[in-house]
Every structure is written in structure tokens, then in C-alpha cells.
Amino acid sequence: METYTLTVNGQPKQVTADPGTPLLWVLREDLKMTGTKYGCGIASCGACTVHLAGVATRSCVVPVSLVGDRPILTIEGVGQDSVGRAVQAAWVSEDVVQCGYCQSGQIMSAVALLKSTPKPTDTNIEESMGGNICRCGTYVRIRRAIKTAAQELK
Amino acid sequence: MSTTANTADQLSLSRRSFLRVSATAAGGLLVSLYFDLPLVAQEAGQPKPKAYPPDAFVHIKPDGTIVIQVNRLEFGQGVQTSLPMILADEMDADWLHVVAELAPAADVYRDPLFGIQMVGGSGSIAHSFQQYRELGAKARALLVAAAAEQWKVPPSQCRTEASVVYGPGGRSAHYAQLANAAAHMPVPETVPLKNASDFRLIGKKTRRLDSRPKCDGSLKFGLDLDLPGMKVALVAHPPVFGGSPKSVDDKAARSVPGVADIFQIPTSAKGTAVAVVADKFWTAKQARDRLRIDWDLSSVERADSSQLWAKYKQLAGTPGGVAVARGDEKALDGIVAGNLIVAEFEFPYLAHSPMEPLNTTIRFDGDRAEAWAGSQFQTIDQMAIAQVLGLKPEQITFHTEMAGGGFGRRAVPDSHVQREAAAIARHFTGTPVKLVWTREDDVQGGYYRPMHAHRVEIGIGADGMPSAWRHVVVGQSLLMGTPFEAFAVKNGVDETAVEGIVDTHYDIPNLHVSVHHPTVNVPVLWWRSVGHTHTAFVMETLIDELATRARIDPIAYRRKLLKPDARKLRGALDLMEEKSAPWRAQLPKAHAVGVSCHESFDTGVACAAEVSVENKRPRIHRVTVAVDPGVAVNPLTIESQFQAGVCFGVSQLMAKGAITLKDGHVEQSNFDTYTPPYISDAPVAVDVHIVPSTEKPSGCGEPPVPVISPAVVNALSHLTGKRYRTLPLVTV
């Protein structure tokens, strides 16, 4: 067991965990932040996506010991800035969600896309969102919501 | 629309229900429902449960909030919005102050037609439409009666809108102000329902109530549950269904800090598994990975896909139990080879793989227990837990948790996940234990859409239409051995294996369908749209092949072959043709269109897909869907269900879209080997068009699924000249 000081959504958090514990489970079980989801545990579905120092990261495969001092942004905090807010608002206005379980990860990936690519093309969207599974299959509306958010941010 | 017709139809419920109203201590109103007979599944004479929960459907709070209980699981299909819309419309409740809650397991929340509390058969709206309308109308009547009495005016002089009763002379009162008085009004036996023209919510595109909390991480799914002192359990299942440990070396596992206990529990297919209980998920996983189990697999059948195919193909060549025998059985005999199609199809096992891995939390308190699960079968799961714990169902408080998808996987007749959870919770009296199935557990854990082989012989008449059709289906029965057997298994034929064929709306004069149901040591389960997953594929690809042979446009061919009374399919086909005409007329080079139409769950659907081949895979550029679902309660939900549901249907076409077994072992384990569609596999655009209707609502959760895979491969056939009869589609 090791003690780590993590910066989550701007707040310092101290956790004591086995160094191999994936960040996902530290967030969900130690910090009780359950917005970040477990879907596959092998980085194949993207439900666990958070931002580590601005980079969309699959928290299910990153041991807490490798996080270091990089700030962590989760779905609970993504609405703190204008891009995150716009994406969440577009998700609601386009009625994207169905079961909603994957959408934390979808939103985190979409925010990463829009932060670096304010006017994404269809190809940009398909590539950046290419590793996030929505089992309900809401992809058509995800595409639309990303464009709506991009429009809002203009 | 005729509301009386609906009433008559829906009042054929087996049991009468009554309203009960009561005031809350805080001055609110509870509108509750109870039945004159207990649950079918419960023996008469058993004490009626229900001290808990409050069996209210509607709760008007003093602050004006109106809480509506949803008697279903919400797992994406949108009933948590649509059912409250129905009730709120008749009640004239202010939609902005409506809050929806998922009801716990209780008799009053059972499906009015199926008699158990469940989501299945795409029946949530279809079966509860009338129920929720009446509840809303009666609640409204009580509030109006309260206002009328207060104002000393006849109720007929009052009108309602947005939670306010308006009376003569400019008088008005908010529902919240009337709630207490309404609780003392006599409940009317019957109430008039609105005319369709007076609907304020029904038929209006209405955004989901659960979007925001699903977009900011605040919504709690079953897996997110956190209770004081809670432990997490993982289970090491036998590598072959029904296996048991010969010996377990758990020394290394127990040395993982945080492990509470390790013990054996019964699991599905009469097997024995090893449960690991720890303080946290990762601890439990570390420990489970360190278990050394020597499995005894000597006495269990080891299913093997390639051997099963050989057996199934052989069976498909022989007649099975008769599902339908219409017309001349010998009609095929005289047909020359040139007018004969003989086609064999293969469909693999499919896993549902809902995004939220399966889980159930139970706290066993000795003489009672509390359970939390995203369940499509609340009352069945409640009973299973009670059985394992040696309690009565009413001693189990069962909370319906929001679920991350399901597609049938959370409607399990044997409640195997809940049984495991209960068997584990028994060891920890007073401590809640959350059982989690990892993704690997789910992919390898059985309860798949069964493998099927079809063999079809079609004789083609002089007009290019099928004159004789002999069809043999081979696949495990979903229902035999379950409580549902009595409903849908007749003469050894499980109706779910042949739905979509025996009830085809195509006019085939000589139709003979028979079935073999082999017994295989692989647990099977309904997968969104059940039998239609494979029957629609067979029917709609063969119809397309017939149209191609007859050199008739595939839409025109279908229209010609459909029976005159196939109204829903005809309407859907016409609308699809009209809406897709502009893009079908301007297909880019190397793109092709494929069409299909299929009715399931009383909903007619027609589909056109624009497809090309990219990297040896189908690229689905566009899909136009037309649907006749009767009254469209929430057109936005229907649009979403169809847009996303066709994507779910694409699962069948994925290159890694099969569960296979080798020597009893499932060969796939996670999304790397069993891969649902990603965004690039899904249709880029889906436009959905609803046929206007005044008929009662029919299902919309499952009907999107059957149409897409035949439409896509029909397009591929036009591009490549090949026929695709084996799924998954490994290569084009």
C-alpha cells in the first residue's frame, strides 16, 4: 500500500492504495466518484475515459502509481469549463443518451476532441470517438451533438 | 382516435385493479393501485405483501412536484420518460415538475398483461398505455372533484392545465393545494379519457428526463451503489458450464490484503463456482486471479461449435416438429431445379454484452433482506433471492436500479446472478455484498442468443413469386424448462424460434415450417428481438434473392407479395420508399441500396440501407427507416430507438460478432474478441419516419433490430453478386 496525492477536478485528494490499482477503481471506490465507468477493464470500450493533464486516458488500465502529479479531470468536473459545458448541453439538447452508461466516456472523448479541434470534420469525429463503444448504438446522435457543441463554441 | 376501443381492449386484463388514495403527513396526495387478486406467481392464500413499498403510482408533493412511479426497468429504452408522459397527459400535470422514479418490486407494478413485473416483449408502452392513462385521468378527476367541492361548482365547469384546476369566475387552485382534499374524495369507477386531439404530451417529441444526470456522472447505476461497510464479490466460474472444483488452492488469494472470505457456491448449469469476497473490486480481482482451481469437468458435456454445426446441418436436412403446415406439402416435389432455391444459413451464439456489467447487491439480515439490481424481472429475481435465503418474497425489499443496457440479459428466468449474489450474501449477515460479473465473466458466462441453422427450399412460380416454401429451423429452445414454457411452447415447438416465419405477412400458399430443438450444455436467453434476430435475416435475404431472380424491384416485389391485410408493413414500406427515393436515385458509384421489411412485436418496419465496401467491410452510409408503431407516444424516443437499434442490429455483422465454443470452452472473453459495433461500424446517418396512426401503441425497443442486417447484406449482394448466409460476416 502506498499513499498518493491526486489532483482530481482541481481538488487535492489523498488515497492509500496498492500501486497497481487502476485509477478507475481509485476514483470509483476510494474517492466514491462513480461517474467514471467500468465497462471492459482492457481499454477497449472507453467508458472509463478521464483526462490526465488534458489527455483523454483510459483509467481502467493506468495504475495509480503511474499517474504522478498530472491533474485528473473526470466527468464530474468536465463541466467546469466552456467546452465541457457545451458538450454536456449538446448531449442533453440532442437527446443523445439511452442507457447512458457509456456516455461519461463518450463526453470525455468528445471534449478532448473539441479542445484541440474546434471545427471537427466527420473523419475527425469518427477517429477521435473511434474507440468508445455505445452498446445501445447512439452514434448518430453523438455525431450530431459534437457538431452542435462545436457550433455553440464558435 | 377512438379512446373507447382502447379501453375495451385493455380491460381484458385478467385481474381488476383499484385505486386507493391517501394523504401524506406533509399534505401531499398518494394515488395508489391495488389488485383484487394476488400475483399469478404467488400462491393464493399467501399474505399480501406491501407494507413496503408505498404502492403509489403518483405522489403530489406539497411543493407541487409530481412523482410518478415507473413500473419498469429503465435501461435505455426511454420508458422512464414515456410512461410518465402518458400519465401526466391525462392528469394535466405540469411536465416541468414531473419526477420519474423506478418502482421497486411489488405486485402492483407488474405488467398488466404478463402478470409479472418485467420488461420484455417490447411491451412497456404497449401494455401500460391504458393503465397509465387511467391512473392519470383518475388522479385528475379527484383533484377536480376537490376543487369543485371547495368552490361549490359542478366538476364539469372546471378545466385543468399544467397542474392547475381552473373554475368559473377566474378561480384557480394548484394541484398541490388540492392534494389533501383530493385524498378524501371517492375514487371514480370509470373516467373518460382524453380524445387524441386533446393530448398535450402524447405524440409530442419530448426529451428524456434522465439525460442530465447521465451526462454529468451523477446518475447512479446498480454498479455504482455504495453502502456503508459494503463488500465486493467476484466469482471464479467453471471454464465449462456445469463444472465444479476438484480442489481449490486459495492460499495465495487469501494473502491478498483486504480479502474477507473465499468459498464455493452453486452456479448455473448445476455447476459449482468459487466466490471471492473482499473490501474492493480490485482486491477481489487480484485474489481471484491468484486462485488455483483444479476443475472437474469429467461429467459435463463439452459443447463445441464446429461439432454443433455439423449436427445442426444434418438435423436441418430432416423434418422437425411441425410449426406450421399450410397448403400442399408436396408442392415442392414437381418443381424443376431451375425454379428451386435451396439455402442453408448459420447463426452463431451471441452475447448481449450490456455496457454495465451484471451486478447485484444484497444485504441479508437473517429474517429479511434488501436487494439492489438493474433487473428486467424484478419479481422473479425477488423470488429467487428469497428461495436461496430461505425467506418469503415479501421479506425481500427489492430496489430497481437504473441499468446500463440489458437487451434481454437482465431478464433471466433462472435469476442466476441474483442466486449467486444471495448465496454469497448468506455468508455475511448484516453486511451488504455487491456481486460483480467482470466483462470476461459476462462474455464467457453463457445465456447467449442460441446458435441456429436454417434450411429453406423454395419453389418459384411462373410469376417469380414463391409458390412453395419448406423451412427447417434448428436451435436450442429458449423457453423449454422455464416458467414461460406453458405460454409459448406447443407440440414441442418453441414459438420464439419460428416467429417471423410462421406468421410471415408474405402470401406464400404452401408453407411448411418445422423445428428441431437440440439440447446443448450452453445456457441460452432471448437477445433483443429474440427469434426475429435470425428469422428476419433468412426471410428478408431470400425475398431479396427472389426479387433479383424475378428481375423485379425489391420494394415492388415485397409489395406484390405482402398479403392485402399487412397494413402496418405496407404503410411502412410505402413511407420508406417515399423518404428514401431522393437518395436512392443518386447513389454514388460502388454504393448499393439494400432493403428489408419485417413486422415484430406488432410493429411494422421497413428499411433501406446505402452500403459500400471499405477495407473488406460493409460501410453503411445511410439508413432510412419507416415504422408503424401505432400511436407514437414519444416520437423522439421512437426516433432514438430506431437510430440506435439498427446499430445494435449491426452487431450480427461484426467480424468478431460471434461466441464460439471449443471443447466446452468459450473462445471469446472481452470486447477484443467479441466486438460490438464502434462508431465506424455503425450507420453514419439514420433517418426515421413514423407512419401516422390512431391504433394502440406497439413495441419499439426490439423492432429496429431485425431489419438492418438483411438490408445491409442485400446491398452487399447487389455489389458483389455473392449471397451471405453465414453470420457473422467475417469478410465481404
Add this chain to the structure above:
Amino acid sequence: MVRSRTAMLRLFSVVVVASAAWSTALSSAAGQDTPRKSMPAPAVRDAGLAAWQQVYSVLTHPRCINCHTATNYPQQGDDRHRHLFNVVRGPQDKGVPGLNCATCHQGANAESTGVPGAHNWHLAPVSMRWQDINDQILSSAAVCKSLTDRSKNHNLAGPALLKHHEEEPLVLWAFQPGSRQDGAARSPLPLSHEEFVTATRTWVEAGTPCPLNP
């Protein structure tokens, strides 16, 4: 065929390592600054070519070639399958926003989850591809030609290439690839890092000779 080719390379490696050791020993004995100077030019070139062949055996191991692709995506595993979940190359060979290499690959191997990692995980540029668009490994001559073409290789001269092989974190990682999630160690490369650096040095000191086109 693949197996026999690998076997041949291995055999070849043994011979070359032996000869390299011999030449090192010889040169030390002679006390020369640059050992190859003591050898006749054709022999130096031959030793260099033999060393190159060793280097080539490493460069075209699946571990290296998986990220030295000609495709728009990386590959994975000893079977060189397309990288899962639609990872693409991206404009800077680091994936795309939302799905970067660093979305999973951290600065070090993640032993508990089996994801390999090293500083600045990325694909080699397309100019440094060691396979063609159909996943066929390029010939020794073709790889050598690309690698030594300073218009394609970030302008690296021989010593810089040696340094790359000695110090680049991704090269070092390839020799310490860690274990998969199931705990099984990843397959070893044909050479140890030390042997690889030695072979590279021999090749560089021989003037980075390349085999003639086959």
C-alpha cells in the same frame, strides 16, 4: 517459411556475434582507436553488413515493426494484428485527440494491467516504415536504405542512429517489454539490447553499409 527465415537469421546472428567478438578482441589486442581500421576495407564492409543483418532482425521483429507500419494505424502482438479499438496514426504519429497513444500507454509498463509503456509512446513516421501496406516486411536492403536516408530519418547520421538505438526510450522498452495482462512475459527480441547496440556500432563504424537490392 517465416519460421525458417527466423531460424536462419538466428544462426546468422550467432556467426556474426562471434565474428564481431573476434574482431573486437583483435582490435583491442592491436590497441587501435578504430578497430575496423586494422581490417581491409572489404572486410569492414562485410562485418558491417553482417551486423546490419542482426540489426535488421530486431527492426523487423513484430515488436518494432508494429509501430513502423505503412498503414494509418499501429499493430499489436506477435501476430501483428491491427491495433484494437480503431487506434489511428494521427497527424503527428501519436493518435488523435480522444484516442492518443498516451490514452493507454504511459511512461512505463503498467504491470498490473499489462499495458506496455515508455516515454513518448508513438508510431514511427511513415518514412520509417519497415513493412509495406499489405503488412509484408520490407527487404533488408529497403529498410537499410530508408534508415540511412537522411531526408527520411530526421537527418540522423550514423552516430546519431547508434545513439537512437542506445538511448531512445521506445527502443529500450522493446528489450524490456514487460508482461501481458495474464502475466505472461512478452516474447524476447532476437538480440539483447547490448548485442543490438554492438551490432549497430559495428554497422555504423563500417559506414552503415546496406545490402544491394535483392
